[in-house]
Amino acid sequence: MAQDDQPEPPLWEMISLDQRELPKASQVSQASQRWRALGRWLRFGVEAGDDPAKDEAELQHLSQVRLANLAPPIDWQPGARALTRYLAEVGDSAGPVTFLIGAPECHHAELLRVWAMQQAARTLPEPLPASLLAGDSPWALEPSETLWVIPQLERGFLRQAVALAGLRNFLEEALAGRLGRGVIGCDSWTWAYLHHALALPDASAVTLQAFDGARLSRYFAHAARAAGKLPAIRAVGSGELVFAESEEAPVSRELQPLAVHCRGQLGLAWHYWRARLCEVAPEGHVADALWLAEKLDDAILPGEVGEETVLLLHTLLLHGGLDETLLHEVLPLSRAQALSGLRQLQRRGVVSCDAGRWRVAPLGYVSVRRLLEERAYLLDAL
Amino acid sequence: MEDDYLQMFNDIDVAALVELALVVVGATLLIVLSQKGLKWMANRLHGHHRFRAFALVPLVRLAILIIAFSMAVPVLIDPSLQNMIALLGAVGLAIGFALKDYVSSLIAGVVAAVEMPYRPGDWVEIEGTYGEVVHVGMRTIQVVTADDDLVSIPHLKIWDSAIHNANNNGDSLQCVADFYVHPDHDAARVIDALRDVALTSCYLKFDRPIAVVASEQPWGTHYKIRAYPVDPRQQFRFVTDLTLRGRAMLGRLGARPAQALAGLGEGG
Numbered sequence: 001m002a003q004d005d006q007p008e009p010p011l012w013e014m015i016s017l018d019q020r021e022l023p024k025a026s027q028v029s030q031a032s033q034r035w036r037a038l039g040r041w042l043r044f045g046v047e048a049g050d051d052p053a054k055d056e057a058e059l060q061h062l063s064q065v066r067l068a069n070l071a072p073p074i075d076w077q078p079g080a081r082a083l084t085r086y087l088a089e090v091g092d093s094a095g096p097v098t099f100l101i102g103a104p105e106c107h108h109a110e111l112l113r114v115w116a117m118q119q120a121a122r123t124l125p126e127p128l129p130a131s132l133l134a135g136d137s138p139w140a141l142e143p144s145e146t147l148w149v150i151p152q153l154e155r156g157f158l159r160q161a162v163a164l165a166g167l168r169n170f171l172e173e174a175l176a177g178r179l180g181r182g183v184i185g186c187d188s189w190t191w192a193y194l195h196h197a198l199a200l201p202d203a204s205a206v207t208l209q210a211f212d213g214a215r216l217s218r219y220f221a222h223a224a225r226a227a228g229k230l231p232a233i234r235a236v237g238s239g240e241l242v243f244a245e246s247e248e249a250p251v252s253r254e255l256q257p258l259a260v261h262c263r264g265q266l267g268l269a270w271h272y273w274r275a276r277l278c279e280v281a282p283e284g285h286v287a288d289a290l291w292l293a294e295k296l297d298d299a300i301l302p303g304e305v306g307e308e309t310v311l312l313l314h315t316l317l318l319h320g321g322l323d324e325t326l327l328h329e330v331l332p333l334s335r336a337q338a339l340s341g342l343r344q345l346q347r348r349g350v351v352s353c354d355a356g357r358w359r360v361a362p363l364g365y366v367s368v369r370r371l372l373e374e375r376a377y378l379l380d381a382l
Numbered sequence: 383m384e385d386d387y388l389q390m391f392n393d394i395d396v397a398a399l400v401e402l403a404l405v406v407v408g409a410t411l412l413i414v415l416s417q418k419g420l421k422w423m424a425n426r427l428h429g430h431h432r433f434r435a436f437a438l439v440p441l442v443r444l445a446i447l448i449i450a451f452s453m454a455v456p457v458l459i460d461p462s463l464q465n466m467i468a469l470l471g472a473v474g475l476a477i478g479f480a481l482k483d484y485v486s487s488l489i490a491g492v493v494a495a496v497e498m499p500y501r502p503g504d505w506v507e508i509e510g511t512y513g514e515v516v517h518v519g520m521r522t523i524q525v526v527t528a529d530d531d532l533v534s535i536p537h538l539k540i541w542d543s544a545i546h547n548a549n550n551n552g553d554s555l556q557c558v559a560d561f562y563v564h565p566d567h568d569a570a571r572v573i574d575a576l577r578d579v580a581l582t583s584c585y586l587k588f589d590r591p592i593a594v595v596a597s598e599q600p601w602g603t604h605y606k607i608r609a610y611p612v613d614p615r616q617q618f619r620f621v622t623d624l625t626l627r628g629r630a631m632l633g634r635l636g637a638r639p640a641q642a643l644a645g646l647g648e649g650g
Contacts, residue, residue, distance in 0.1 A: 161575060161627060164581065197582075307613075330582075330584070332584070332619070375428045375613070376612055378588045
């Protein structure tokens with residue numbers, strides 16, 4: 001129960017895109033953020049000033065086994081149930097197509113695959129890049145009564161004139177209701193682009209409500225409790241417990257700065273959570289007391305970020321990741337130039353490559369988004 | 383007459399000289415520091431913040447000069463109305479004969495600092511020179527052209543020349559890419575395709591409009607994509623990107639380039 005006996009909001013809440021509320025920072029936290037931003041801008045190191053309750057040098061990261069117990073991969077089934085509830089509430093007013101918008105690392109595709117299984121809906125496969133470049137419709141679909149699901153619209157999108165025309169044709173058919181009822185998952189950056197370029201309707205876009213500090217605390221406590229006894233985790237800075245001692249006790253505010261930093265995105269917060277959990281015990285011995293490191297381990301961008309790097313990062317975000325051959329199709333850079341830039345960013349942990357697909361790394365996302373905002377590039381809404 | 387002029391001046395003792403030197407050195411230091419500091423700050427900013435910081439450069443210098451001048455004059459002369467009229471008359475006569483253009487540029491520099499027909503960071507064309515204003519000095523502005531030439535242009539051009547400011551004192555600069563198409567084509571499809579070419583450019587600024595305009599010519603149709611890059615400094619790369627991808631797209635649609643006809647320019 002919350003502090004003032006108000007019923008707690010549901011942990012998983014599906015809402016229309018324009019209703020999403022970003023977690024708010026406290027005034028002290030805002031001042032601290034501005035000070036750090038000034039430090040970054042002037043390029044001198046700004047570290048936390050207060051004496052920490054625990055020296056971070058004495059701490060070590062948790063083993064993967066321990067992390068798998070304390071912070072297991074996110075189960076998206078409650079999110080899928082929240083989508084079912086939302087669609088039942090709005091009924092036919094949702095229109096023939098509903099777009100589920102998710103920020104990078106928020107696994108909207110996974111959520112939709114779970115949902116499609118729950119609803120016995122037909123999941124459409126990813127189109128081949130060659131068909132996109134040929135201007136074909138990314139998904140060939142006959143009108144039917146069967147509910148269909150596209151987990152990742154970004155896989156059918158290329159920022160290229162021919163490919164855009166093919167996607168436009170498909171979406172026009174779908175939005176006109178000629179392909180039956182469907183749900184489309186879309187990365188928030190791809191949505192920002194398509195919303196501008198193809199004037200997609202706002203009303204049909206839904207997303208998960210942002211996870212503020214209290215929600216994050218409830219989620220992580222629940223996940224850790226599921227694996228056994230909830231351990232005592234203390235914040236390195238203040239020494240306070242991160243989780244309430246009982247479910248009735250007031251929710252700790254220790255995770256609010258993390259929620260603000262991650263813009264309320266659970267998937268992103270999960271990566272920071274795992275990176276910040278520490279222990280003091282020597283190897284081989286499991287300590288009871290765990291610590292939450294103060295520092296957010298963001299990947300650090302180079303001091304001077306050139307235009308090519310900015311274009312690369314923006315393109316990766318707009319496409320939800322891309323392989324190197326397609327990068328060459330959408331950017332006025334040679335393949336060698338693109339690869340060289342990506343490898344430099346990879347060394348700094350800003351981007352990562354998984355099975356040939358380059359993407360902005362989870363711990364690089366916040367820095368990259370801030371950079372793009374400074375340079376006045378198109379941003380996502382989440 | 384000579385005695386009258388001499389009476390205008392105060393007795394210049396060591397204290398007066400020290401005071402004068404302090405004013406001159408102080409003003410010079412302040413100008414150098416403020417100019418370097420503001421430029422350093424502006425170069426770390428992007429978008430409209432960069433332009434606002436650059437705009438302060440000549441204004442701050444002008445303010446320092448006015449303050450320094452108002453502090454220095456009473457040290458040298460008794461600033462009575464009679465003295466000022468006599469001094470300015472003499473100075474005006476000298477300037478009228480010998481330093482007319484030089485002083486005209488200085489005065490134009492003051493007017494330019496207030497009216498701001500150009501500011502550092504703006505893209506301007508003055509008498510055929512097009513480039514980015516990198517410095518607004520007291521007498522001249524310095525413009526770096528696309529060929530990386532540094533051109534100094536005296537401020538006095540603002541009296542009688544057209545000053546084309548491509549970004550209109552803001553951070554939005556419209557670029558135009560031209561396409562010349564043979565008459566045998568589907569105009570509606572070409573307009574849609576060229577619009578998509580602009581929409582898919584990685585340099586495109588999204589909060590500004592895209593326009594594709596067409597005009598009929600004796601040799602075919604002249605299309606123009608009008609759009610804005612994210613940063614005015616990207617203008618040449620943006621136009622190149624639009625041109626190359628636009629040509630490829632037109633080729634894909636089967637729209638052939640127009641053939642030049644001898645003696646027929648645009649408009650007949």
